[in-house]
Amino acid sequence: MQFLEALDHLARKFNVLLDPKPENKPVKPTKIKKQSKEAKGESVDTFCARMLAGSGLTYQDVTAHIFKKGDTQSIFEAKTFRPGTIDEYGNIVDGDDVIIEYYDLDGMPVTYMRKLPGRGKLEPKVYYRVRWQFPDEHRDKEGKPFKYKSPAGSGTPIYIPERMRQMYKKKEQFPRLYIQEGEKKAEKACKHGIPSIAVSGIQNLGQKGALPEDLVKIITACGVKEVAFIFDSDWNDLSNNIKFNTPVDTRPRCFFSAARNFKEYMRMLKNRGVMVEIFIGHINKNDEGDKGLDDLLANKLSGHEEELAGKSSVSCPLKPSDSAP
Known part of the structure; x- marks a missing residue:
């Protein structure tokens, strides 16, 4: 390639927005049109693309407009879901x-502080989660496979879809905010007009005994009056891994604990003079076996997503409980 063609190719591959080209050095649009999905990191032949498609999402749905560390003047596009993995040291690799x-509400990468080995000094590191394609190859200390991994000691930040970030910036008013367990569910919900943020696990709403500041900002800036925490349809099922001397109700009690903690965390808003009603809800089981909100919207309600968003269906699949005191 010529220099400008190579520059344009690399910029698109790594999601960098270039400054407008000088008029005397135009780049032919034909080069852009011929660019393959592989060159843009959007190949449908990856586990990432297949996983998104299974929830009715595309790379465009999970593209955020963000800033990079040290550069608050230029806006970049970045896919919040992308192919990759981590090595034994926790570095992101191909x-x-x-x-x-x-990314936070301002479009900046979420970071955490990590202690440098052998130095005792803390340095900021960019937060991420990895979703394993083959969970059986990644097991915890008890030998159980797990799907997701975050850096050790990185905390539990909330995931904010781009649609929520734009609503916050424009101060769009909406009455109810949903908290989903999992990033895909929040993205799918937002795609169909259901304002949502995500937590990485049912016990991961609060950090160090306090609500995430970005969650408080959304509630206050967008006039939220109700907050609903949504569980999957199997929330009340017994565990498939019950061992000898393990209480049979361990799993339901775990969800009860998450609901109780949610209530206690949301009570903290009173200290700021913010009053909201809180709800616990779950997806109803159906013949299609839809487990989460993304499954429900992609399968049972495919083509009728607005029925859930607008609450126009008589038998709404979300079952909010009575308002918690």
Whole structure:
């Protein structure tokens, strides 16, 4: 390639927005039109693309407009879900797992502080989550496979879809905010007009005994009056891994604990003079076996997503409980 063609190719591959080209050095649009999905990191032949498609999402749905560290003047496009994996040291490298990146309400990468080995000094590191393609190859200390991994000691930040980020910036008013367990569910919900943010696990709403500041900002700026925490349809099922001397109700009690903690965290808003009603809801089981909100919207309600968003269906699949005191 010529220099400008190579520059344009690399910029698109790594999601960098270039400054407008000088009029005397135009780049032919034909080069852009012929660019393959592989060159843009959007190949449908990856686990990431297949996983998104299974929830009725595309790379465009999970593209965020963000700033990079040290550059608050230029806006970049970045896919919050992208192919990749991590090596034994926790570094992001090429691979066919899924890297999920987090950005705050201002479009800045979410970071955490990590202690440098042998130095005792803390340095900021960019937060991410990896979704393993083959969970059985990644097991915890008890030998159980797990799907997701975050850097050790990185905390539990909330995931904010781009649609929520734009609503916050424009101060769009909406009455109810949903908290989903999982990034895909929040993205799918937002795609169909259901304002949502995500937590990485049912016990991961609060950080160090306090609500995430970005969650408080959304509630206050957008006039939220109700907050609903949504569980999957199997929330009340017994565990498939019950061992000898393990209480049979361990799993339901875990969800009860998450609901109780949600209530206690949301009570903290009173200290700021913010009053909201809170709800616990779950997806109803159906013949299609839809487990989460993304499954429900992609399968049972495919083509009728607005029925859920507008609450026009008589038998709404979300079952909010009575308002918690």
